[in-house]
Amino acid sequence: MTALAGAVAWVVVGYFTLMHAGYIVLQAIAAARLRRTRGLRDLEHLPPVHAGFEPPVSILLPVRNQAASVAGQVRTLLALEYSELEIVVVVDESTDGTLEALREAFELEPFPEAYWRRLQTRPVRAVYHSRRVPKLRVVDKEHGGRADALNVAINASRHPLFCVIQPGTAMTRESLRAAVAPFVEDPRALVTAWDARLDEAPTALARLQVVEQLRGLYSRIGWSAINAALIVPPAFAVFRKDSVVEAGGYRSGLPSEDVELVLRLHRVMRSRGQDYSIQILPEPACRKPPASSLAELRSRRIEEQWALLESLQANVALAGRRGGPAGMAAFPFILAFECFGPLLELALYAIMAAMFALGLISAAAFGAFLLMVFALGWLASVAAIALEETSFRREAPPSEMPMRVLDAIVENAGYRQLVSYWRARALIGWWRERAAGG
Amino acid sequence: LLLGLGAARALRRWRAWRLARREGTWREGMLEALRDPTRATLPRIAAPELAAFLALWNAACESQSDAGRDNLAALLRFHDLDRRALRMLRRRSPRLRLIAITAMGHLKEPRAWRALARFAESRAPVISFAAARALLRIDAPGAMELLAHPFAARLDWPLTRIGTLFEQLGPAQVTRPLVDMLAAKPGGGLDRAMQLARFGDRRRIAPLVRNWLSNSATHPDVLVAALEYAGESEDLPWARTAANHEDWRVRAAAARALARIGGRQELPALLDLLRDPVWRVRYRASQALTRLEGLTPIELEALRENARDAFAADMLAQALAEMKLA
Numbered sequence: 001m002t003a004l005a006g007a008v009a010w011v012v013v014g015y016f017t018l019m020h021a022g023y024i025v026l027q028a029i030a031a032a033r034l035r036r037t038r039g040l041r042d043l044e045h046l047p048p049v050h051a052g053f054e055p056p057v058s059i060l061l062p063v064r065n066q067a068a069s070v071a072g073q074v075r076t077l078l079a080l081e082y083s084e085l086e087i088v089v090v091v092d093e094s095t096d097g098t099l100e101a102l103r104e105a106f107e108l109e110p111f112p113e114a115y116w117r118r119l120q121t122r123p124v125r126a127v128y129h130s131r132r133v134p135k136l137r138v139v140d141k142e143h144g145g146r147a148d149a150l151n152v153a154i155n156a157s158r159h160p161l162f163c164v165i166q167p168g169t170a171m172t173r174e175s176l177r178a179a180v181a182p183f184v185e186d187p188r189a190l191v192t193a194w195d196a197r198l199d200e201a202p203t204a205l206a207r208l209q210v211v212e213q214l215r216g217l218y219s220r221i222g223w224s225a226i227n228a229a230l231i232v233p234p235a236f237a238v239f240r241k242d243s244v245v246e247a248g249g250y251r252s253g254l255p256s257e258d259v260e261l262v263l264r265l266h267r268v269m270r271s272r273g274q275d276y277s278i279q280i281l282p283e284p285a286c287r288k289p290p291a292s293s294l295a296e297l298r299s300r301r302i303e304e305q306w307a308l309l310e311s312l313q314a315n316v317a318l319a320g321r322r323g324g325p326a327g328m329a330a331f332p333f334i335l336a337f338e339c340f341g342p343l344l345e346l347a348l349y350a351i352m353a354a355m356f357a358l359g360l361i362s363a364a365a366f367g368a369f370l371l372m373v374f375a376l377g378w379l380a381s382v383a384a385i386a387l388e389e390t391s392f393r394r395e396a397p398p399s400e401m402p403m404r405v406l407d408a409i410v411e412n413a414g415y416r417q418l419v420s421y422w423r424a425r426a427l428i429g430w431w432r433e434r435a436a437g438g
Numbered sequence: 439l440l441l442g443l444g445a446a447r448a449l450r451r452w453r454a455w456r457l458a459r460r461e462g463t464w465r466e467g468m469l470e471a472l473r474d475p476t477r478a479t480l481p482r483i484a485a486p487e488l489a490a491f492l493a494l495w496n497a498a499c500e501s502q503s504d505a506g507r508d509n510l511a512a513l514l515r516f517h518d519l520d521r522r523a524l525r526m527l528r529r530r531s532p533r534l535r536l537i538a539i540t541a542m543g544h545l546k547e548p549r550a551w552r553a554l555a556r557f558a559e560s561r562a563p564v565i566s567f568a569a570a571r572a573l574l575r576i577d578a579p580g581a582m583e584l585l586a587h588p589f590a591a592r593l594d595w596p597l598t599r600i601g602t603l604f605e606q607l608g609p610a611q612v613t614r615p616l617v618d619m620l621a622a623k624p625g626g627g628l629d630r631a632m633q634l635a636r637f638g639d640r641r642r643i644a645p646l647v648r649n650w651l652s653n654s655a656t657h658p659d660v661l662v663a664a665l666e667y668a669g670e671s672e673d674l675p676w677a678r679t680a681a682n683h684e685d686w687r688v689r690a691a692a693a694r695a696l697a698r699i700g701g702r703q704e705l706p707a708l709l710d711l712l713r714d715p716v717w718r719v720r721y722r723a724s725q726a727l728t729r730l731e732g733l734t735p736i737e738l739e740a741l742r743e744n745a746r747d748a749f750a751a752d753m754l755a756q757a758l759a760e761m762k763l764a
Binding site: 036040043053054111112113114116118129131134184185186187382386389390401405 | 493536601
């Protein structure tokens with residue numbers, strides 16, 4: 001019995017070691033990539049790109065019942081600096097006067113658009129053109145959800161690249177140009193995305209989210225360095241339109257359409273044997289607010305977990321040798337440590353606690369296990385904080401340093417387990433719904 | 439780890455502070471050199487500081503005219519730093535190598551030619567492209583002979599960057615290599631060369647482009663680029679032929695070319711394209727019709743009203759609305 005308990009304990013220790021070591025290795029890859037690319041870029045002193053070669057971009061903005069904020073959102077997009085862009089706003093059947101708000105703010109008038117239905121969508125009612133802002137068009141359609149609205153916007157867009165920005169994301173005027181730059185440099189570029197940093201806030205909850213986000217961010221940048229970024233944050237992304245259309249556009253009925261789309265693009269491109277690149281841009285060019293309460297945080301994490309599960313399940317064909325680094329390394333890693341990870345983590349903690357309670361392992365062994373797990377997690381978190389500091393000179397004042405380290409401790413001893421609990425519940429809920437034929 | 443993090447931060451700050459102080463002195467020397475390089479002074483630059491100094495010097499050169507760059511180069515030579523920069527080319531670190539390569543270009547250092555030519559063949563895009571730029575600064579005609587093929591063939595050298603270089607060099611420098619590229623056999627980056635053709639002397643380039651336009655075996659990518667370039671009435675027969683090409687991208691490019699160089703006589707061809715099964719071709723044809731010389735909005739409206747094809751009528755209505763907005 002003791003021998004069996006020992007073996008189980010080693011399996012548990014092995015799982016946690018593999019997980020945290022995996023994150024630390026990904027951070028090391030991210031650090032190496034950042035050092036190589038950012039260091040050299042600054043020294044190149046390249047002149048600005050010839051404007052005639054800059055690809056035009058369509059910015060897509062799906063809205064529904066946002067009468068109060070929609071004009072402001074459009075004005076923010078109009079402030080972006082770029083040589084040739086258009087803005088396509090899709091009103092997904094609003095009942096609060098969103099279309100009227102746009103009509104008033106931008107003097108819309110009906111436009112006889114020869115609408116190209118490349119992707120199947122809910123019917124379009126009308127297309128409007130702004131008399132005040134020639135690069136703005138508004139499409140009014142029947143309700144079909146965000147994915148459907150984005151597909152309508154893709155159909156109505158005229159340019160070869162399109163950009164989707166999540167509401168609430170703050171950006172600089174230069175964000176778009178910087179996000180398009182990889183398309184100018186690399187003909188294989190298919191998707192580029194900024195991972196929005198969280199706004200610094202004085203609350204403990206916000207600080208813990210910052211630590212959690214940085215650890216995730218640098219692991220994603222690590223995957224991106226080997227063209228295996230499966231989870232692309234949807235804050236600000238630029239896509240090559242033809243490839244998205246060939247892959248079937250956005251899929252409806254998912255909590256996060258963007259995550260599934262990127263996974264599908266990986267799968268489609270790999271299955272065709274085409275060379276491509278999906279890049280997560282590391283610079284802190286966008287910001288978004290953290291969850292302000294535990295309830296909001298819980299709902300966000302459950303939604304993310306649900307999106308991840310749906311997306312992985314829909315693209316399970318990516319896994320395996322034919323999927324390249326994305327299918328051979330990233331897919332199994334994310335499946336083991338991010339998809340089933342939360343449930344496994346909690347189960348393994350419970351097993352170790354039970355073995356300790358039954359006297360199958362000593363207090364010293366149990367203590368050593370907890371210490372090792374927290375220390376490895378803390379190391380991964382602190383490494384992410386240090387990477388952010390050294391890469392982008394985002395240094396906290398010296399007086400806040402102990403607080404940052406404390407955040408990294410609390411993040412691993414309490415916060416992480418709470419998030420795992422929510423994610424595990426989401427996983428169980430998802431399973432139940434699937435079993436019930438949902 | 440906390441102590442290590444703190445120590446690393448302190449070290450970084452101390453280095454930044456020390457570098458800022460040094461840079462202040464170096465900047466003063468460079469400013470003086472811009473007025474009179476023989477009177478400018480520089481403190482002794484220690485080996486660990488050389489890379490930072492040259493990086494600053496490169497940045498200063500980028501913002502100067504030719505005369506200013508020559509003065510800054512004289513400053514380097516006067517202090518024997520050109521020799522040290524040349525030696526830095528042998529370093530293995532990509533960062534140091536890049537700094538040295540860029541400095542060699544600003545110095546127009548002929549002794550670096552062979553090493554730079556070797557770097558230009560490197561598989562690393564940043565290093566090889568920086569070496570190509572440095573070679574062009576040292577001897578543009580010689581470098582163009584050496585680099586004509588890679589400019590067309592190296593897919594890791596972005597066309598946008600090459601276009602910017604070609605624009606800076608001007609038609610006098612780039613026409614001959616472009617003629618060589620366009621006279622080559624198909625393949626090996628002919629489509630890229632065709633896209634760069636706009637930077638050359640039109641009188642010498644246009645006949646070569648026409649040659650590819652008239653060749654029925656030309657690859658669609660090359661044809662599209664050739665049609666974008668076409669600008670003379672002699673190109674019209676080939677643009678009309680391209681309007682019936684099996685590849686929709688060629689037909690769309692033909693619509694634009696017909697509007698750009700043709701007149702009313704292209705109306706039948708464009709009306710045919712307006713009924714094309716591919717939306718993008720119809721869109722280009724409708725836009726071409728609104729830009730066609732000699733066609734009035736009233737005539738366009740009449741064309742829309744009389745169009746038997748619903749797709750064509752819709753597309754013309756959109757194009758007319760766009761024209762009014764413009």
